[in-house]
Amino acid sequence: MPAHFKKVAIIGVGLIGGSLAMAMKHKRMADTIVGIGRGTANLELAMRLGVVDSIALDIESGVAGADLVVVAVPVLKIGETIKKAASGLTSPCIITDVGSVKKAIIDECEAALPEGITYVPGHPIAGTESSGVEAAMANLYNERVCILTPTSNTPQSDIGKIREMWQEAGSKVVIMDAAAHDRLLSAISHLPHIIAYTLVNTVAAAGEKNIDFLKYSAGGFRDFTRIASSSPEMWADVCAMNKDNIIGMIENFQRQLEALKRLMAHDDFKGVKANFEGAKKIRDSITTDAKK
Amino acid sequence: MPAHFKKVAIIGVGLIGGSLAMAMKHKRMADTIVGIGRGTANLELAMRLGVVDSIALDIESGVAGADLVVVAVPVLKIGETIKKAASGLTSPCIITDVGSVKKAIIDECEAALPEGITYVPGHPIAGTESSGVEAAMANLYNERVCILTPTSNTPQSDIGKIREMWQEAGSKVVIMDAAAHDRLLSAISHLPHIIAYTLVNTVAAAGEKNIDFLKYSAGGFRDFTRIASSSPEMWADVCAMNKDNIIGMIENFQRQLEALKRLMAHDDFKGVKANFEGAKKIRDSITTDAKK
Numbered sequence: 001m002p003a004h005f006k007k008v009a010i011i012g013v014g015l016i017g018g019s020l021a022m023a024m025k026h027k028r029m030a031d032t033i034v035g036i037g038r039g040t041a042n043l044e045l046a047m048r049l050g051v052v053d054s055i056a057l058d059i060e061s062g063v064a065g066a067d068l069v070v071v072a073v074p075v076l077k078i079g080e081t082i083k084k085a086a087s088g089l090t091s092p093c094i095i096t097d098v099g100s101v102k103k104a105i106i107d108e109c110e111a112a113l114p115e116g117i118t119y120v121p122g123h124p125i126a127g128t129e130s131s132g133v134e135a136a137m138a139n140l141y142n143e144r145v146c147i148l149t150p151t152s153n154t155p156q157s158d159i160g161k162i163r164e165m166w167q168e169a170g171s172k173v174v175i176m177d178a179a180a181h182d183r184l185l186s187a188i189s190h191l192p193h194i195i196a197y198t199l200v201n202t203v204a205a206a207g208e209k210n211i212d213f214l215k216y217s218a219g220g221f222r223d224f225t226r227i228a229s230s231s232p233e234m235w236a237d238v239c240a241m242n243k244d245n246i247i248g249m250i251e252n253f254q255r256q257l258e259a260l261k262r263l264m265a266h267d268d269f270k271g272v273k274a275n276f277e278g279a280k281k282i283r284d285s286i287t288t289d290a291k292k
Numbered sequence: 293m294p295a296h297f298k299k300v301a302i303i304g305v306g307l308i309g310g311s312l313a314m315a316m317k318h319k320r321m322a323d324t325i326v327g328i329g330r331g332t333a334n335l336e337l338a339m340r341l342g343v344v345d346s347i348a349l350d351i352e353s354g355v356a357g358a359d360l361v362v363v364a365v366p367v368l369k370i371g372e373t374i375k376k377a378a379s380g381l382t383s384p385c386i387i388t389d390v391g392s393v394k395k396a397i398i399d400e401c402e403a404a405l406p407e408g409i410t411y412v413p414g415h416p417i418a419g420t421e422s423s424g425v426e427a428a429m430a431n432l433y434n435e436r437v438c439i440l441t442p443t444s445n446t447p448q449s450d451i452g453k454i455r456e457m458w459q460e461a462g463s464k465v466v467i468m469d470a471a472a473h474d475r476l477l478s479a480i481s482h483l484p485h486i487i488a489y490t491l492v493n494t495v496a497a498a499g500e501k502n503i504d505f506l507k508y509s510a511g512g513f514r515d516f517t518r519i520a521s522s523s524p525e526m527w528a529d530v531c532a533m534n535k536d537n538i539i540g541m542i543e544n545f546q547r548q549l550e551a552l553k554r555l556m557a558h559d560d561f562k563g564v565k566a567n568f569e570g571a572k573k574i575r576d577s578i579t580t581d582a583k584k
Binding site: 044055084102111125155156176179180183184187188189191192194195197198199200201202203204205206208210211213214216217220221222223224225226227228229230232233235236237243246247249251252253254256257258261262263265267269270272273275276277279280282283285286 | 297300378379415435436468469472475476479480481483484486487488489491492493494495496497498502503505506512513515516517518519520521522524525526527528529532534535538539541542543544545546548549550552553556557559561562564565566568569571572574575576577578
């Protein structure tokens with residue numbers, strides 16, 4: 001049986017929250033959807049686009065009567081937003097979120113939730129090149145992976161409802177420990193962003209008096225560093241919230257790079273080739289199909 | 293006046309050499325083009341595809357009578373191939389190449405060239421995701437940059453002819469010192485490939501007992517590491533031939549990454565954000581237009 005909710009409150013109606021609202025409407029998962037945010041202009045745009053059925057500027061009154069609250073605000077604000085929403089709710093209600101870091105959010109808010117308000121921590125891994133509700137689309141989550149990181153307090157039936165919701169939106173749902181999620185994301189997402197930013201800074205700093213290196217960067221370099229155009233604020237927040245894992249992953253990377261540099265310094269280019277061959281084999285094995 | 297040659301010999305008829313042959317035919321830059329290589333099957337395919345007018349397996353006899361020889365073999369083989377070709381030629385003849393490292397090639401072969409055989413070192417910066425003559429196309433060099441790195445021995449008139457050839461093929465031609473070229477490429481091309489290989493190796497090594505990190509890498513990580521699917525042999529050769537510049541650039545990158553890690557370790561997330569903002573600003577400033 002597909003997921004169904006009477007009143008869904010989406011706090012933060014941007015690309016991520018707006019796309020989930022559209023997917024829920026498309027699959028008739030909600031009787032009504034209220035969009036909650038701080039900006040009237042954005043909320044009115046969401047109304048005009050048909051993304052939500054009603055809007056509210058105040059979280060506590062906006063969520064009243066909701067049986068599902070989706071918190072889709074910037075990651076550093078999720079914990080306090082969950083606590084704020086919870087205080088306006090009546091049982092039974094499920095709160096879920098979409099943050100790309102999980103343990104810090106759980107630690108911040110779970111203990112503060114009142115009886116009957118349950119929290120299913122979630123993270124849909126979906127593109128964020130564009131942003132804003134005008135970029136929202138009902139199929140954003142199609143063929144993507146959504147990770148849920150329930151705690152020992154999360155009721156199985158509520159995990160099941162949120163799992164069904166994401167499956168209806170087209171995603172493959174994986175259940176994982178929050179700490180494992182944060183280690184995984186530090187490797188496949190957070191480290192690559194840090195590397196891309198650092199690579200751009202390195203090349204810019206290497207430019208010479210008579211040659212602006214960036215002038216020659218239109219091709220491969222530009223493509224490779226696309227993710228260095230991501231939001232600095234969002235990524236600095238992610239670094240703050242997943243600091244230990246990210247530092248550990250940077251150190252893994254530093255060890256690998258140092259080892260490769262030593263092969264070169266010792267003229268061991270057979271070793272360099274073997275190193276690249278290993279990476280190519282791994283890279284070529286990554287399937288495009290998230291469902292495999 | 294556009295470039296024109298009587299007999300052009302292309303040594304190495306793959307994507308790069310084959311595409312130049314096609315561009316030369318398209319713009320009627322040659323009376324006849326001979327394709328030279330070690331593999332009969334590949335050369336016969338080049339004939340069938342109309343990329344070249346005739347083929348030869350032996351370099352010395354194949355280049356006889358040519359007034360232009362284009363060496364488009366793997367970078368580690370360019371020096372010896374130029375020397376081999378030169379010994380079969382009669383003056384006047386221009387030899388040019390397409391290697392992505394320049395100084396080591398010049399050092400290896402320039403002194404060995406006989407009187408009347410001139411060498412115009414070149415490097416068209418064009419994509420190499422695909423390979424082989426079957427991927428060749430007449431417009432591969434359109435709107436790309438081609439760098440020429442003449443030495444003090446290269447006659448101005450010959451630089452002019454090779455410049456015209458690449459311009460006819462659609463490229464913007466830049467003249468640069470070979471050492472400057474090698475530093476530039478170590479930054480915008482060689483370092484990014486090393487970083488991509490290293491990132492893939494890091495993430496693969498970070499996988500845990502119960503979670504294969506690569507299984508979750510279908511999205512952004514896969515796109516970001518696309519260049520880690522490049523030829524390990526070619527890139528190990530580039531590392532060997534541009535070793536000092538690449539090691540220097542790796543060390544620049546290591547310093548930048550260490551500084552960023554320290555900001556995180558000291559909880560200076562304003563500093564982290566400023567670091568990312570600087571990178572984003574630079575990245576966003578890179579134009580897609582190679583001509584600017």
